[in-house]
Amino acid sequence: MFSRILISLFAALSTMSWAPNPASAETELLVSAAASLTESFKELGKAYEAKTPGMKIRGNFGGSGTLLQQIVQGAPADIFVSADQETMDRAEKGGLLVPGSRMDFVGNSLVLITPPRMVQVTALADLTSARVQRIAIGNPNSVPAGRYAKAALEKQDLWQTLGPKCVMGISVKQALEYVMRGEVEAGFVFASDAMAAKDRVRVAAEIPTVTPIVYPVALVAGSSHRAEAAAFIRFLQSKEAQSILAKYGFKSP
Numbered sequence: 001m002f003s004r005i006l007i008s009l010f011a012a013l014s015t016m017s018w019a020p021n022p023a024s025a026e027t028e029l030l031v032s033a034a035a036s037l038t039e040s041f042k043e044l045g046k047a048y049e050a051k052t053p054g055m056k057i058r059g060n061f062g063g064s065g066t067l068l069q070q071i072v073q074g075a076p077a078d079i080f081v082s083a084d085q086e087t088m089d090r091a092e093k094g095g096l097l098v099p100g101s102r103m104d105f106v107g108n109s110l111v112l113i114t115p116p117r118m119v120q121v122t123a124l125a126d127l128t129s130a131r132v133q134r135i136a137i138g139n140p141n142s143v144p145a146g147r148y149a150k151a152a153l154e155k156q157d158l159w160q161t162l163g164p165k166c167v168m169g170i171s172v173k174q175a176l177e178y179v180m181r182g183e184v185e186a187g188f189v190f191a192s193d194a195m196a197a198k199d200r201v202r203v204a205a206e207i208p209t210v211t212p213i214v215y216p217v218a219l220v221a222g223s224s225h226r227a228e229a230a231a232f233i234r235f236l237q238s239k240e241a242q243s244i245l246a247k248y249g250f251k252s253p
Contacts (some may be wrong), residue, residue: 026054026055026056027054027055027056027225027228028056028057028058029055029056029057029058029078029079029225029228029229029232030058030060030076030077030078030079031045031057031058031059031060031077031078031079031081031232032060032062032067032070032071032075032077032079032080032081032220033059033060033061033067033079033080033081034061034062034063034064034067034081034082034083034144034172034215035061035062035063035083035171035172035173036083036108036145036172036173036189036190036192036193037061037081037083037192037215038059038061038173038196039192039196039248040192040244040245040247040248040250041057041059041061041081042059043244043248044057044235044236044241044244044245045057045058045059047240047241047244048232048235052231055228055232057232060077061173062170062171063138063139063142063143063144063170063171063172064082064083064084064087064142064143064144065087065141065142065143065144066142066170066171067080067082068080068082068087068090068091068096071091071096071220071222072094072096074222076222077220077222077223078219078220078223078224078225078226078228078229079217079218079219079220079223079229079232079233080096080097080217080218080220081215081216081217082144082215082216082217083108083144083145083172083190083213083215084144084147084148084213084214084215085211085214085216086144086147087144088102088216088218091218092218095221096220096221096222097218097219097220097221098218098219098220098221098223098226101218101219101230101233102216102217102218103216103217103218103233103237104214104215104216104217104253105215105216105217105233105236105237105253106214106215106236106242106245106250106251106252106253107212107213107214107215107250107251107252107253108190108191108192108213108215108249108250108251109190109191109206109207109209109213109251110145110148110149110152110188110189110190110191110206110207110209110213111188111189111190111191111194111203111204111205111206111207112124112127112186112187112188112203112204112205112206112207113176113179113186113187113188113189113194113201113202113203113204114179114185114186114187114201114202114204115179115180115182115185115201115202116200116201116202118185118186118202119202121185121186121204122204122205123204123205124152124153124156124158124205124207125158126204127158127162127165127186128158128161128162131185132165132185132186133165133185134165134166134167134178134183134184134185135162135165135166135167135184135185135186135187135188136166136167136169136174136175136176136178136179136183136184136186136187136188136189137149137150137166137167137168137169137175137187137188138168138169138170138171138172138174138175138188139168139169139170142170143169143170143171143172143175144172144213145172145175145188145189145190145193146168146169146172146175146188148188148209148210148211148213149188149207151209151210151211152207152208152209152210155210167183167184172189172190172193173193175187175188175189176189176193176194176196176197176201179201180197180200180201186204187201188207190213190249191203191206191249192248192249192250194249195248195249196248196249214253215253217233217236218233219233
């Protein structure tokens with residue numbers, strides 16, 4: 001009798017499926033995005049997760065050049081977002097992107113900021129004053145905001161004068177931190193960064209840039225979730241996503 005029960009139980013168990021429950025499976029997309037997108041992409045990720053069950057968006061934020069080097073060295077990423085075209089061009093030429101997946105999705109502007117009480121600075125020319133000893137800027141070799149700032153200063157014939165005063169940051173967020181902590185008298189960041197710290201910095205002026213500030217996004221060739229990543233990129237073009245980006249100080253591309 002007992003043996004018959006064991007045989008029946010074994011037969012019943014053998015007919016059961018041991019495949020994972022699809023409802024419990026979760027797909028994680030890793031987005032390597034420019035540091036200036038930190039706050040906005042955290043909200044975008046939550047919004048996308050809310051409307052896409054089973055999807056998890058994880059952000060890796062830093063200087064665009066640093067993120068590119070991580071991808072070159074084999075670091076995992078499904079989506080790459082740069083704050084400039086130059087960095088994305090290098091990624092594309094290096095065969096690191098899925099062909100045809102690149103698109104521009106949002107724009108920004110460059111601003112000159114100071115600590116709140118540094119009211120003497122209202123324009124680029126004021127940076128030549130002896131009162132200004134240190135200027136925060138993202139390293140132009142790897143940080144798009146720094147490249148935009150350097151080009152703007154070169155156009156005004158100010159780079160040779162102001163270059164020695166510049167304190168280089170590894171990202172635009174680090175340049176922002178220097179200003180917020182009062183370690184420098186002025187700094188160059190994106191308008192979105194200044195908005196994120198509006199209670200701790202003062203925007204002295206918007207700085208015209210030599211080229212428009214437009215952010216491209218693309219699928220990383222090494223991604224194992226291409227379809228899901230492509231869907232997230234399409235979401236970035238939606239009215240909902242663009243509205244969130246506008247809230248953080250970004251512009252239409």
